[in-house]
Amino acid sequence: MPGLSFTLPHWLYWVGLIVFPIVAMILSRRPQPKERRYSLPLAYMIAIAGGIIGLHRFYLKSLLGLVYIPIFLFILYANNQAHDARTVLSDYANQMRVAERTLTREESRVQEAQAGLADLQKAYDEAEEGSFGQKSAERRLQRAQDTISKGEARLTEARTAVAEIAPRRDEAAASRNFWRQAGGYAFYLILALVALDFVLIPGLVRRANAALPLTEEVSEAEAALAAAEKEEGLKQDSDYAENWIDRLSLFCGEFVSYWAVIAVFVYYYEVIARYVFNSPTNWAHEGMYLMFGMQYLIAGAYAMLTESHVRVDIFYAPLSKPRKAWVDLLTSVFFFIFAGTLLVTSWIFAMDAIAVPSGNSIVSDWARGQIGFGEMIGGLGLNQWTDPNIRWGEISFNEWEVPLWPMKWVMVIGAVLLILQGISKLSKDVREIARGN
Structure with missing residues (x-):
C-alpha cells in the first residue's frame, strides 16, 4: 500500500485560512438557480x-x-x-x-x-x-x-x-x-x-x-417549518447591522464560520491518510485545534451582536425594551471589565510570543526592547519573510513547528472586536432609553 508523507507548509496553512473564506463568501453571494439542478x-x-x-x-x-x-x-x-x-x-x-x-x-x-x-x-x-x-x-x-x-x-x-x-x-x-x-x-x-x-x-x-421532476415538490414538514419561521419573524444576520461596528462583526463572524468547512476537509484527509495509507499526519490535529481557538475569539463579537451567547433570562425576557436597555447598561460595567482584561492579557501574551528569541527576527528584537519601533520598521525586508534561518517568535513544540505568535495576536483582534461591539451595544441601549417606548 502506498504511503503519504505530505506535511502542510506553514504558508499554505495561513493562505488557506484567508483565501478559502473569501472565495466561499463570494460563491455564497452568487444568485441561486430557481430550480434544483445537479452541478457538474x-x-x-x-x-x-x-x-x-x-x-x-x-x-x-x-x-x-x-x-x-x-x-x-x-x-x-x-x-x-x-x-x-x-x-x-x-x-x-x-x-x-x-x-x-x-x-x-x-x-x-x-x-x-x-x-x-x-x-x-x-x-x-x-x-x-x-x-x-x-x-x-x-x-x-x-x-x-x-x-x-x-x-x-x-x-x-x-x-x-x-x-x-x-x-x-x-x-x-x-x-x-x-x-x-x-x-x-x-x-x-x-x-x-x-x-x-x-x-x-x-x-x-x-x-x-x-430525471428531475418538472416541479419541485415541497414536503409537509418543509412547508410547516417555513410557515413557522415566517410566523415567528426570525431575524436574518443583516437585520442586526445598524452601524459599521455591527457590519464588521457580521463580516468577521461569517469569515471565520467557513473555517469549519476547512476542518471537514482536513479531518477527512487525516482519516484517509491514517486508515487507508497508514500515514497519520503530524499537523492536522494541531492545525485545526489552533484554528478553532482563533475562530472562537474572532466570532465572539458576532455572537454578542446576534445574541447567540447562552444566558439565563427568566427575569430578563419579560421586560420591556427600555427596561432591558437599563439592565444591559448597568451590567455592561462587568462586560467591559472582562473585555478590557482580555485585551490587556492578550496584548501581553502576543508581545511575549513575538519576543521569544527563537531566531534573528528584527521584530523579536523590537519586542524585547533591544531596538526602537522606527528602527524595526526601517529594518523590515524581504529576507525577514523568506530566510529559513529567521524565525518569528514562539513556535509549537511538535514536529510541525508552526509559529504560535499569530494565534496570540488573533486574541488581541478578538478582544478589540468584542470591545467595539460592546460600545455599539452601549450606544443602542442609550438610544433605547432616550426613546423610552
Whole structure:
C-alpha cells in the first residue's frame, strides 16, 4: 500500500485560512438557480474529496456507487491486518535481536573462559594444600566454570529462541507484505474506477438532471417549518447591522464560520491518510485545534451582536425594551471589565510570543526592547519573510513547528472586536432609553 508523507507548509496553512473564506463568501453571494439542478463542478469536487467511497455516484443518484463500498472496506481490513502483522513482526524482530546479542556476547565469554580453564586448573593443582593461594585459585577456577556453564545454558536458550522465532518472523513478514500488496491493489482498483467516472461524470450529471421532476415538490414538514419561521419573524444576520461596528462583526463572524468547512476537509484527509495509507499526519490535529481557538475569539463579537451567547433570562425576557436597555447598561460595567482584561492579557501574551528569541527576527528584537519601533520598521525586508534561518517568535513544540505568535495576536483582534461591539451595544441601549417606548 502506498504511503503519504505530505506535511502542510506553514504558508499554505495561513493562505488557506484567508483565501478559502473569501472565495466561499463570494460563491455564497452568487444568485441561486430557481430550480434544483445537479452541478457538474460539484460532482467533480465530490469525486475528488470522496470518490474512493463512491460519494459522487450517490450524489448523482447512481446505485453503482455501492461498488466502491466493499472495495473500500477491504482496504481498511487489509490495512488493519498489515498493521497487526507489522506489530507481530516488530515483536519477533526485537526478540531476535536480543537472542543474537546474547549469542555474540556469551560465545566470546565462554570461549575466553574455556581458553583459560587449563591454566586455572594447573594453578590450583600446583598450589600448596590449604594455602591462601590454593583457595584463591579455587575461587577463580569456580568462577570460570560457572561462567562456562551459565554461558552454555544462555547459548542453548538463545539458539533455541532463534530457531523458533526465525520462521515466525518470516511468516509475519510474509503476512505483512501480502496484506500490504492486497490493500495496494484494491486502492489502485478504486483509483481506476474514479478515473473512469471522471470521464463519465458529465453524462451522469445530464442523466440526473433529466430525471428531475418538472416541479419541485415541497414536503409537509418543509412547508410547516417555513410557515413557522415566517410566523415567528426570525431575524436574518443583516437585520442586526445598524452601524459599521455591527457590519464588521457580521463580516468577521461569517469569515471565520467557513473555517469549519476547512476542518471537514482536513479531518477527512487525516482519516484517509491514517486508515487507508497508514500515514497519520503530524499537523492536522494541531492545525485545526489552533484554528478553532482563533475562530472562537474572532466570532465572539458576532455572537454578542446576534445574541447567540447562552444566558439565563427568566427575569430578563419579560421586560420591556427600555427596561432591558437599563439592565444591559448597568451590567455592561462587568462586560467591559472582562473585555478590557482580555485585551490587556492578550496584548501581553502576543508581545511575549513575538519576543521569544527563537531566531534573528528584527521584530523579536523590537519586542524585547533591544531596538526602537522606527528602527524595526526601517529594518523590515524581504529576507525577514523568506530566510529559513529567521524565525518569528514562539513556535509549537511538535514536529510541525508552526509559529504560535499569530494565534496570540488573533486574541488581541478578538478582544478589540468584542470591545467595539460592546460600545455599539452601549450606544443602542442609550438610544433605547432616550426613546423610552
